[in-house]
Amino acid sequence: MAVLNEEQSMIRDGAKSWVQEKSPVTAFRKLRDSGNADGFDRAAWKEMAEMGWAGILIPEEFGGTGLGYLTLGLVLEETGRTLTASPLISTALTATTALLLAGSDAQKQKYLPAIAEGKLIATLAVDEGPHHHPEKIALAGSASGGKVKLNGKKTFVLDGGTADLVIVAARTSGKPGEKGGITLVLVDGKASGLSREKLKTVDSRGYANLTFKDVEGEVLGTVDQGAGVLETTLDRARIGLTAEMLGQAAQSFEITLEYLKTREQFGQKIGTFQALQHRAAKMFTDLELGRSCVEGALAAIDRDANDVAQLASLAKAKVGDLVHTVSNEMVQMHGGIGMTDAHDAGLYLKRARAQEATFGGSSYHRDRYATLLGY
Amino acid sequence: MSAAANADPQLEAFRLEARKWLEENFPKSLVGKAGMMMGEEAASRNADFDKWKKAMGDKGWGTPTWPKQYGAGGLSTAQARVLQQEMGKIGAWNPIGGMGVMMFGPTLLEYGSEEQKKKHVPGIVKGEVWWCQGYSEPGAGSDLASLRTQCIDKGDHYLVNGQKIWTSGAQYADMCFALVRTDNTKKHEGISFLLIDMKSPGVEVRPIKLISGNSPFCETFFTDVKVPKENLMGPLNGGWTIGKRLLQFERQGLGGGIGGGGLNRGGETRTIDQVAKAYAGANDNGQVADADLRMRITNHMMDARAFMLTVQRAMSEAKGNAGPSATTSIMKNAGSRIGQERAELLVEVMGHQGLGWEGEGFTRDELDTVRGWLGGKATTIYGGSQEIQNNIIAKRILGLLDHQ
Ligand SMILES: Cc1cc2nc3c(=O)[nH]c(=O)nc-3n(C[C@H](O)[C@H](O)[C@H](O)COP(=O)(O)OP(=O)(O)OC[C@H]3O[C@@H](n4cnc5c(N)ncnc54)[C@H](O)[C@@H]3O)c2cc1C
Numbered sequence: 001m002a003v004l005n006e007e008q009s010m011i012r013d014g015a016k017s018w019v020q021e022k023s024p025v026t027a028f029r030k031l032r033d034s035g036n037a038d039g040f041d042r043a044a045w046k047e048m049a050e051m052g053w054a055g056i057l058i059p060e061e062f063g064g065t066g067l068g069y070l071t072l073g074l075v076l077e078e079t080g081r082t083l084t085a086s087p088l089i090s091t092a093l094t095a096t097t098a099l100l101l102a103g104s105d106a107q108k109q110k111y112l113p114a115i116a117e118g119k120l121i122a123t124l125a126v127d128e129g130p131h132h133h134p135e136k137i138a139l140a141g142s143a144s145g146g147k148v149k150l151n152g153k154k155t156f157v158l159d160g161g162t163a164d165l166v167i168v169a170a171r172t173s174g175k176p177g178e179k180g181g182i183t184l185v186l187v188d189g190k191a192s193g194l195s196r197e198k199l200k201t202v203d204s205r206g207y208a209n210l211t212f213k214d215v216e217g218e219v220l221g222t223v224d225q226g227a228g229v230l231e232t233t234l235d236r237a238r239i240g241l242t243a244e245m246l247g248q249a250a251q252s253f254e255i256t257l258e259y260l261k262t263r264e265q266f267g268q269k270i271g272t273f274q275a276l277q278h279r280a281a282k283m284f285t286d287l288e289l290g291r292s293c294v295e296g297a298l299a300a301i302d303r304d305a306n307d308v309a310q311l312a313s314l315a316k317a318k319v320g321d322l323v324h325t326v327s328n329e330m331v332q333m334h335g336g337i338g339m340t341d342a343h344d345a346g347l348y349l350k351r352a353r354a355q356e357a358t359f360g361g362s363s364y365h366r367d368r369y370a371t372l373l374g375y
Numbered sequence: 376m377s378a379a380a381n382a383d384p385q386l387e388a389f390r391l392e393a394r395k396w397l398e399e400n401f402p403k404s405l406v407g408k409a410g411m412m413m414g415e416e417a418a419s420r421n422a423d424f425d426k427w428k429k430a431m432g433d434k435g436w437g438t439p440t441w442p443k444q445y446g447a448g449g450l451s452t453a454q455a456r457v458l459q460q461e462m463g464k465i466g467a468w469n470p471i472g473g474m475g476v477m478m479f480g481p482t483l484l485e486y487g488s489e490e491q492k493k494k495h496v497p498g499i500v501k502g503e504v505w506w507c508q509g510y511s512e513p514g515a516g517s518d519l520a521s522l523r524t525q526c527i528d529k530g531d532h533y534l535v536n537g538q539k540i541w542t543s544g545a546q547y548a549d550m551c552f553a554l555v556r557t558d559n560t561k562k563h564e565g566i567s568f569l570l571i572d573m574k575s576p577g578v579e580v581r582p583i584k585l586i587s588g589n590s591p592f593c594e595t596f597f598t599d600v601k602v603p604k605e606n607l608m609g610p611l612n613g614g615w616t617i618g619k620r621l622l623q624f625e626r627q628g629l630g631g632g633i634g635g636g637g638l639n640r641g642g643e644t645r646t647i648d649q650v651a652k653a654y655a656g657a658n659d660n661g662q663v664a665d666a667d668l669r670m671r672i673t674n675h676m677m678d679a680r681a682f683m684l685t686v687q688r689a690m691s692e693a694k695g696n697a698g699p700s701a702t703t704s705i706m707k708n709a710g711s712r713i714g715q716e717r718a719e720l721l722v723e724v725m726g727h728q729g730l731g732w733e734g735e736g737f738t739r740d741e742l743d744t745v746r747g748w749l750g751g752k753a754t755t756i757y758g759g760s761q762e763i764q765n766n767i768i769a770k771r772i773l774g775l776l777d778h779q
Contacts (some may be wrong), residue, residue, distance in 0.1 A: 069598050129727030130654045156727035200734040202745055207727075209736055266516035275762050331586075331752050335516050335760060336541045339585055339753050346586030346749065353722060361723060363667040 002295040008071050015049060015078035021085040022047065024217055031085065032204040032347075038087045038162050039198075039206020049176020054092045056203045057100065063113035069236065071242035073298040080247030083351055085123050086207045089244065090159040094237040095122030099165050102184060102221030111165060111186075121189075122165040124233065125154035132360040134169065139212065141170030141183055143223045148172065150212040150251045158358070160208030161198035164189045173224050182226040187210045187217035196352060201348075203354040233322055235312035238359045239297040242315040246287075246294045246357050249323045252348040256334060259334055275332060279297050283326055288323045290315075310372050313365035320355070320362040327352040393461045400430040405465035407761035413472055424754065426537050432501035437471025438480060445496035454767070464646040474544070475499035475506040479552050479627040482621040486568075486609050495550075495570070508625075509539040509553030509571065510596060510618065517763050519554070520563050520615065524597060526555035535600040541757070545580045545593035548573050554618045557611055568614035570606040571597070588732075601666050625758045626707040642744030643721050651724045668724065675720055677715050685709065708764045711754035716750035 004012065008341065010303050031041055048054060057073040058064025076088060091116065099111055099122075108367055114120035139152030151171055155312050166187045174181030187194065193215040199207045257280060260271030270276060297311035305311075327349040331338040338345040356362065402423035405412070411419045431437045435448040436584045440459055443449030450458065462468065484490060489610040498504030515522040524537025535555060537768055545551070553570045558565030571578070577600035582590035609617045643650055648663060651672055663669040689706065721744050722729040729739030753775045755761040 127727070130728040131656075132726075155562070156730075169463075195734055199736045201730045202732045203730065204732070264514075265516060265523075266519070267518075270517075273762070277764065281709075300760045328752075332755060332761070335756055336511065336753075339756060341584040341586055343586070348754075349586065349749075357726055357730060361726075363665050363671075366667050 002070065002299065004074070004202055007067065008074060010050075011056075011067070011071055012074040012078065015053075015075045018047070018051065019078045019084060020094060020221045023079065023082055023304060025082045025222050025347065027190060028083045028085060028135040028204075029344075029347065037198055039159065039204065040162075041325075044084070045086050046123045048086055048088070048120055050136070051114070052116075052117045053088065054263060055091065055112075055116030057096050058112045058116045059100075062108055063116040064299070064338040069240065070239060070299040071297040073294065076240055076243040077247035077250075077294075079242035081251035083248065084345055085122075087159050087162075089237070090123040090163065091115055091121050093247050094158075094233065095163075095167055097236045098220065098229065101232055102226070107186070107218075107220065117136065119165045120157055122167065123157055123159045123163040124167045124237070125157045125160060125235070126230070127155050127157075128153060128167050129155060132357070132364060133142060134174045134234060137169050137171050137182055138167065138209075139170045141168075141172040141185060143172045143219060146219050148183060148223075150185060150217060151301060152212055154210045154212075154359055156199070156207050156358075157210055157350065159206045160187075160210050161196050161206055166194075166210065167220060168212070169226065169230050179227045181224050182230060183223050184215035184220040184226040184229060186220050187212075187215055191215050192219065199353060203351040205354065206352075225301070231309070235309050236301055236312065238312045238365075239294070239301060239308075239315045241355060242290075242294045242319040242358060243298060245292055245319045245323045245352070248355075249285060249290065249319070249326045249349060252323075252326050252345070253280075253287060253346065256280070256326075256330045256333050263335075279329060279333075283329060286318075286322050286325065290319045293318050310369060313360075313369040313372065315363040316360060317365040317369065320365070323352040324356060324362075331357040377705075379394075383453075386453055386457060390461060391458050393458050394464075396434070397461055397465060397467055400427065400429055400434075401462075401467040402464060405468070409468035413468075413470070424470065425622045428502050431470055432503070433587060435500055436676050437469050437502060438476055438500050441484060441496065441500065442583045444717075445492055447496065450616065452585075456743050457475075471500070471502040473505055474508055478508065478625045479506045481624045483608070483615060485620065486617045490605065491608060491756050495764070497635060500551075501699045502545045504550055505544065505546035505548045507542050507545045507551045507573070507595075509542055509545075511541045512538060513540050517760055518619075522554055522556060522566065523557045524553070524555050526569060528557075528566060528601075528611075529601075532604060533569065533602040535569070535577075535597045539595040539597075541583070541592050542580070542595040543592045544580055544752070545573070545595045546590075552608075552616055552621070557614075559562065560611070563615045564612055566614040566618065567611055568617045569602060571602055573601050573604075574580055574604070584752060586747045586752070589746070589750070592777075622759060626764070635645065642740050642742075647675065647717065647720050650721060654725050654728065666725065672720060674722075675713070675716050678709075679717070681690060682709050682713050704769065707758060708761055708768075709753075713752055715751055716752045729769075 027041070027044070052065050053075050056067050056075065057069065059066040070226040072093060079086060079088060096112070096115055099108060103111070111120060111122065115122060120314050126132070126137070128136070130136060135358050139150060139154060141150050145357070148170060150168060155158070155170065156168070158321050166189055168187050170183050170185050172183040173182055193213040195211045197209045198323025199209060201207055216275045260276055260280060261268045261269055289344045293315040298310070330345045330348055334343065337343050360368070379598040404423050405427055413423050418622050435443065435446050436458060439448035439450040439455040440452060441447030441449070448455070458621055468757055475573050476499055480496065483495055487495070497505070498505070512522050512524060523537065523541065527534045539553065542551070553569050554570050556565055557567040557568050577598040579598070580595040582593050584590045651663045651668060656670060658664045663672060686706070725741060725744065728737060728741050729745060732743060
């Protein structure tokens with residue numbers, strides 16, 4: 001565990017107890033079973049914002065606390081433990097990062113205080129097909145005088161069905177595959193010409209496919225020069241997401257460990273069988289390695305280190321593999337009970353696969369890591 | 376397609392007979408519909424299915440190698456293989472299935488009394504009686520022999536009390552083959568093999584929902600259920616041997632067959648390399664673009680190929696042999712692992728499209744692939760978990776005993 005200052009410890013402890021009391025897995029299950037179309041609980045989000053979580057990255061001058069990524073990571077780890085689905089990832093982490101990196105003072109003033117207050121849901125729309133390929137952006141944008149007209153589609157946008165503000169990565173010049181020619185565009189969630197198709201996904205989070213038909217938006221940052229900001233935003237989002245994944249892996253591991261210590265077969269605890277012991281030991285080892293990647297990467301953003309991109313890909317690949325394994329083992333080691341919908345194992349498994357795919361899977365990030373290191 | 380030069384003339388005569396019969400009886404409308412129509416809850420059956428099932432049931436070819444005297448096919452293994460080949464050629468499939476065919480029937484033929492065989496085999500052969508497996512209990516899973524469902528001798532009948540769990544298809548079953556406790560003082564030697572009519576008063580089933588969203592299995596409660604004496608199969612307190620024999624048939628079916636451990640569980644039917652190119656893209660050479668994914672897909676496809684070769688080898692080696700051997704454990708573990716890997720790769724390759732649960736934005740195949748991926752997680756749990764199979768391999772086959 002990272003060495004925390006007093007403020008960070010308080011926030012983490014506060015998050016731990018709020019999550020346990022107000023947002024246990026049963027709350028997520030209830031949300032899922034209620035057929036909630038938003039993919040998160042608005043009342044819970046209000047409470048999260050009141051505790052300051054929506055504004056952890058936002059400087060005080062814009063209504064936040066400016067505590068940074070490691071602190072937000074501590075909260076995400078706790079919410080990840082209970083599968084809490086909230087706009088923390090889409091709004092407080094990803095969209096906020098883009099606004100902080102590229103927003104004009106006026107734009108920051110317009111959006112950041114509202115985000116910090118929990119009144120504005122925002123998201124970043126990048127992908128256009130089944131896989132994460134920011135370098136292949138094709139959605140057409142024609143820019144003139146600070147405005148951009150958008151035509152095309154975005155897929156699997158997190159909280160895309162509810163977002164009041166969608167930050168769209170558009171191609172304003174050049175061809176898909178080229179680095180230049182990307183522009184970030186601020187689009188009102190209710191803009192005319194924008195249609196949103198909410199998706200019912202395996203992990204019951206609020207994703208949507210968005211279609212743009214002559215939708216007008218406002219430039220965020222510089223026309224044609226958005227690729228750099230986009231990449232930095234994505235790296236920070238990836239790292240924040242791995243904090244959530246880490247909490248989730250840790251929790252599913254602990255639940256499984258507890259089961260190994262209670263379930264009896266052949267007159268003994270199943271945890272006494274070496275076949276299971278060694279796998280538990282291996283998972284524990286990988287959890288520790290994964291934690292180092294996540295905390296190292298979060299701290300690197302806060303220090304503005306020059307290897308954040310590498311650390312982002314490292315963490316996303318390692319922790320992606322970690323949640324993959326741990327979620328599978330959770331089902332397997334619980335036996336029949338782990339296969340039932342009434343047990344939580346399936347919920348962890350389903351969420352894990354969605355996170356693995358979000359912002360690039362392990363293959364994508366292994367390849368990117370090698371490229372970044374020059375081989 | 377000419378028959379091999381050294382083909383057995385009698386076998387070739389049978390081939391022609393089978394071909395002709397299949398041509399006359401298999402409704403063409405059923406080609407490719409096996410997946411939709413098999414399984415006890417299938418809602419998509421129709422008149423053609425009923426007709427086909429009746430024809431195969433009457434002919435006994437759904438259970439081709441079982442003895443003719445109980446209405447089954449009475450074919451030799453070689454003939455059965457020819458029948459299968461001929462069915463494959465025209466896309467015909469076996470409409471007679473379920474646990475009765477896969478597990479209970481073969482066990483009944485080995486251990487049942489003559490009266491029991493006469494009474495129960497024909498219903499399985501015709502596909503008229505569905506059987507379920509009452510083995511597992513909440514406290515007795517991997518350690519099956521710790522089961523506690525009580526069976527007491529009441530003179531002219533048995534009285535059964537207790538609970539089974541994970542009973543697949545119990546909500547549709549007519550009959551249950553169950554392991555029950557008839558002696559509390561011994562573990563393995565206190566278990567009997569009992570056939571229970573699911574319509575008996577005191578039998579209650581409650582479906583359990585799986586992570587894949589469907590409810591293929593149940594909790595099954597027995598409260599003062601009266602079972603006729605003639606439904607005891609094998610000797611009193613001699614059920615464990617029979618029960619284990621049945622598990623061998625189960626594992627053999629799961630490993631090599633199209634059952635749970637098979638390589639394909641609905642949804643995408645294309646090979647993964649094709650799916651990967653469709654969803655994740657190909658490079659200019661027509662290869663899967665993502666190099667890491669390409670290697671992992673290759674690894675899986677090689678595993679699958681090795682497995683298919685092993686299935687074929689086991690089949691040809693089994694020709695002279697009687698029934699399944701301890702090596703069926705290898706098949707079950709290999710088959711279920713490879714099947715799960717395929718499902719994981721499919722979901723990964725489909726990316727966001729492999730994360731749908733229902734509704735708009737996803738194709739039927741995509742949604743079925745996701746459900747199949749989830750449901751397939753059970754293949755390393757049921758029929759003896761992967762860990763239990765590995766223990767069997769280590770102890771019985773490799774001789775790595777606990778205390779040496
Ligand atoms: C979809 C599905 C359908 C099923 N259908 C039927 C059915 O029709 N009829 C029926 O009777 N049962 C059925 N079962 C039950 C199945 O046989 C049991 O789930 C299985 O035997 C495991 O038992 P358990 O669930 O109690 O897990 P447990 O035995 O509690 O096992 C929990 C974990 O401990 C491991 N473990 C246990 N012992 C050891 C050991 N000695 N060494 C190492 N690891 C060990 C297991 O492998 C597993 O990972 C079904 C199960 C499923 C999931």
